[in-house]
Amino acid sequence: MDMLQSVTYGFQVALQPINLIYCFFGVLIGTLVGVLPGLGPSAAIALLLPSTFKLAPVSAIIMLGGIYYGAMYGGSTTSILVNIPGEAASVVTCLDGYQMAKKGRAGPALGIAAFGSFIAGTLAIIALTLLGPFLANIALKFGPPEYFSLMIVGLMVLTYLSSGSMIKSLMMAIVGLILGGIGMDFISGKYRFVYGLQVLADGVGLVPIVMGLFGISEVLLNLETEIKRDILTTRVKNLLPTLKDWADSIWSIIRGTIVGFFLGILPGGGAIVASFASYAIEKKVSNHPEEFGKGAIQGVAGPEAANNAAAGGSFIPLLTLGIPSNAVMAILLGALMIHGVKPGPLLIKEAPDVFWGTIVSMYIGNGMLLVLNLPLIGLWVQVLKVPYYLLYPLILLFCLIGSYSIGNNTSDVILMLIFGVVGYLMKKFRYDGAPMVLGLVLGPMLEESFRESLMISRGDFSIFIFRPISLVFLVVAILLLIIPIITQRKKLSTLEES
């Protein structure tokens, strides 16, 4: 009954007109961002973050969160119609979605993607509602050693699951960690890696770095090649999937939801990884694996459900533990802290309006998205027709203004641009940016919990092993490190290349 009261309270918060409006804006912008290639939810959230400073924390998170799961919906539109993923989590949808469209089945593809996303999103939020308070209770038992070990797991999971070389991902995570150390060390009061530059004294900002790594670098990369967009001009009819489509896809949706949800919860997981994992699973369990890549509806339904479930699930570590599970959540964590809200096990007690209001608004947001995506397909197709030579100056302008308005400081803009170049080079040399961001955000927390643990134990490293929760996490982390070496598993990235 306590749960019912909490959910009712959540509805009271989420249904306030101001929060409804921001939820709508969030999902609308999210869909737009998902539709437009070259701008992902991380960059969009980072761009809009400064404009939320004047809002109440709950409204800000509702809007920014809406952008994230909204982008999951929008990304499928471009993948299916144009074979260009609107954002990374929709890469997999291109494989079969576009093939379905070429066979004149764009409607059902879009339809099943939207419905699958809705079902998965809703189920994930229900799970979030049920698991959230439970996990928050467990988290109250967490001390510095547990937090340290959990964050190590998070970095390991991300490294294990990211595309490309595992060594490179781990390197990027460490670089992120080092970058996170720039500025003042709170325990000793010393300045680290500042070299007398006042601008570095407060550390390097997360937002400019993310905007540079994901926004600017993407623009630079797209400038290299003329992306020929052959938008399928055949009219998209029959958005409602047939009964047979439903019969074929329902289990894929359910599997995708489960896979996506758990991968979303795990720090280091997230929507991108979830969609790849789901595709791999669907292909494995299918009776007709040869159809994958040629227009198998399961190849759309599963991953689309997975990425939405992951988006929902990834809120759990953020809201209950205060640990971001992926780059987007890291930015949201930054946003919450800027608003003076400290996410963690106490959030549910100290700011129940943020906790329950956000969760409930996600139900509402998912409903809005279903309505937005299907009838407005025509509109999104028009948006896609905006030529890139007009789009990228706008994206650049957004980034420039956005980074400036963080602190009314051109040094943030310059930092963003530097990381834009860095991000571009990283992409060329096949280094992934997500581990760096996670390292940047988790780094300070990781270091703090590590040093606190050692202080508590008077220098005895066994504190990490003798505490059971911490031991479990460390074992998982070690397994994740060792398994690839032993089994030489096929990387999910081979899927990308196929």
Added chain:
Amino acid sequence: MNKADRICGIFWLVFAVLVSIESYRLGLGTLYHPGPGFVFFWAAIVLGIMSLVILIQAWGSKNSEESGIHYLGKLSIRKIILVLISVFLYALLMEKLGFIPITLLLFIFLLGIVERKGWFFTISTSIVVTALAYLLFETWLKSQLPKGVLEFLRF
């Protein structure tokens, strides 16, 4: 990928060495009271080891791996460099010149010179975008963008 990996490997190795030296200088402290450089020293050591692995892999493997870097054509490099110059100049001059003039200049440059669109289109689009951006960011979102040379107009 080999040449690229070698360059990267060396870069990260140098980076790791520099960070470990600086971290050591900051103080490693003791095990029961780790200093500000403790975690970063060991992180840099691990980074250094991994960059060595990358280097060894790059030197050891045959050239059969597909090239990950497609070398840019002259045209693409030109665009990227011009865009980079324009955005860096935007950042450096935005407070001096002010939001409206610098944004106009940016769009005129990008559309007119980089993308080589017609001047009527360039100028009209630049004006429209600048006006809309101003309305969005300054008037609605109250971002407090720099006034620069237009200070006297008290927008």
